[in-house]
Amino acid sequence: GAGVSQSPSNKVTEKGKDVELRCDPISGHTALYWYRQSLGQGLEFLIYFQGNSAPDKSGLPSDRFSAERTGGSVSTLTIQRTQQEDSAVYLCASSDSTLYGYTFGSGTRLTVV
Amino acid sequence: ILNVEQSPQSLHVQEGDSTNFTCSFPSSNFYALHWYRWETAKSPEALFVMTLNGDEKKKGRISATLNTKEGYSYLYIKGSQPEDSATYLCALWGSARQLTFGSGTQLTVLP
Numbered sequence: 001g002a003g004v005s006q007s008p009s010n011k012v013t014e015k016g017k018d019v020e021l022r023c024d025p026i027s028g029h030t031a032l033y034w035y036r037q038s039l040g041q042g043l044e045f046l047i048y049f050q051g052n053s054a055p056d057k058s059g060l061p062s063d064r065f066s067a068e069r070t071g072g073s074v075s076t077l078t079i080q081r082t083q084q085e086d087s088a089v090y091l092c093a094s095s096d097s098t099l100y101g102y103t104f105g106s107g108t109r110l111t112v113v
Numbered sequence: 114i115l116n117v118e119q120s121p122q123s124l125h126v127q128e129g130d131s132t133n134f135t136c137s138f139p140s141s142n143f144y145a146l147h148w149y150r151w152e153t154a155k156s157p158e159a160l161f162v163m164t165l166n167g168d169e170k171k172k173g174r175i176s177a178t179l180n181t182k183e184g185y186s187y188l189y190i191k192g193s194q195p196e197d198s199a200t201y202l203c204a205l206w207g208s209a210r211q212l213t214f215g216s217g218t219q220l221t222v223l224p
Contacts, residue, residue, distance in 0.1 A: 004156070033211060042216030043202065050210065091157070101147045101204075102212060104156040 002026075006092050006105035013082055013112055021077040021108045025094030032075050033095070033102065034067060036088040043091065049075065082112045115143055115205045119215035126193050127223050133189040134218040136203030141181040143205040147212060148177055148188055152199045160188075160201075193222040 005024040013019050025032050034046040045059035049069040060066070064083075069075040079086055089109050093102035118137045126132045136146070145164045151157040161170040163179040163186065170177050174191045190197055200219045204212040 031210070035214070043204075043214035045211060045213070048211050056209070056211070100145070100162050101149075101159050101206065103159075104149075106154065106156045 004092055004094050004103050004105035006090075006108050008108055009106065010109045011111070013110070015084060015112055016081055018078065018080045019082055019110065021079075021090050021092075021110070023075045023077070023092030023094075023105060025073065025075070025092070026103055027073075029094035029096050029103070030072070031095040032069055033093045034075070034077050035091045035093070037091065038085075038088040046077070046090075079110075082110075084112045086110060087112045115140065115207050115213040117203055117205055117213055117215035119201075119203050119218050121218060122216065123219040123221070125221045125223060128193060128195060130193050130222075131189065131191045132193055132220070133187050134201060134220075136186040136188070136215055138184050138205060141184065143207040145206040146179055146186050147204045147206065148186070149202040149204065150199045151202055151217070157202060188218075190220075193220075195222045195224050198222045 007022045030051045032049040035043045037043050047067045048056040064080045067077045089107045091104055091107045093104045095102045116139055120135050145162050147162050148160040149157040150160050161177045166181040168179040177188045179186045188201055198221050200217040202214055202217045204214040206212055
């Protein structure tokens with residue numbers, strides 16, 4: 001596609017429920033990143049996929065968080081047993097792995113009530 | 114681990130005023146410094162990429178400088194307009210092949 005697509009754009013869920021966030025990166029971009037921004041905080045790195053390599057999961061805040069990237073393209077970020085502190089904007093970005101940065105999606109705003 | 118700090122956290126200016134904010138980093142052990150602009154409900158948009166000490170970039174009324182020796186980058190906006198209201202993010206690209214972001218400066222331009 002022309003840009004990075006994320007869905008849903010907004011998600012309200014009850015505490016304890018599982019959620020799945022989807023990211024469709026730019027075709028041909030080998031690198032895919034997930035970040036989140038909680039209220040009043042900076043962009044926090046979550047996970048990084050590069051081609052067929054094992055993902056860098058060093059930013060995932062707990063084992064309730066997991067992510068997959070199927071076929072080197074679409075990625076889903078899953079949060080199990082959501083907590084109120086999971087409320088944030090979740091941003092996906094893709095890159096052709098140069099130092100010239102990312103193309104971001106418009107994010108998913110997750111609210112856990 | 115790269116550290117990035119941005120100041121101020123938020124800023125209100127009147128339309129027509131010029132303004133600037135700072136990105137500082139204790140270590141120059143990175144390949145590139147990026148500035149992004151993030152409007153509410155939109156995707157962060159790349160503004161500038163700078164790689165060399167002394168780099169200066171300009172796009173319309175917005176410009177940026179990089180001083181790796183003293184550990185800072187400035188973003189300047191000349192003649193601020195309400196449409197400039199956004200969060201401005203600074204990020205460093207390092208050996209981990211990912212961007213490390215500062216917490217941003219939230220700019221509000223009052224008409």
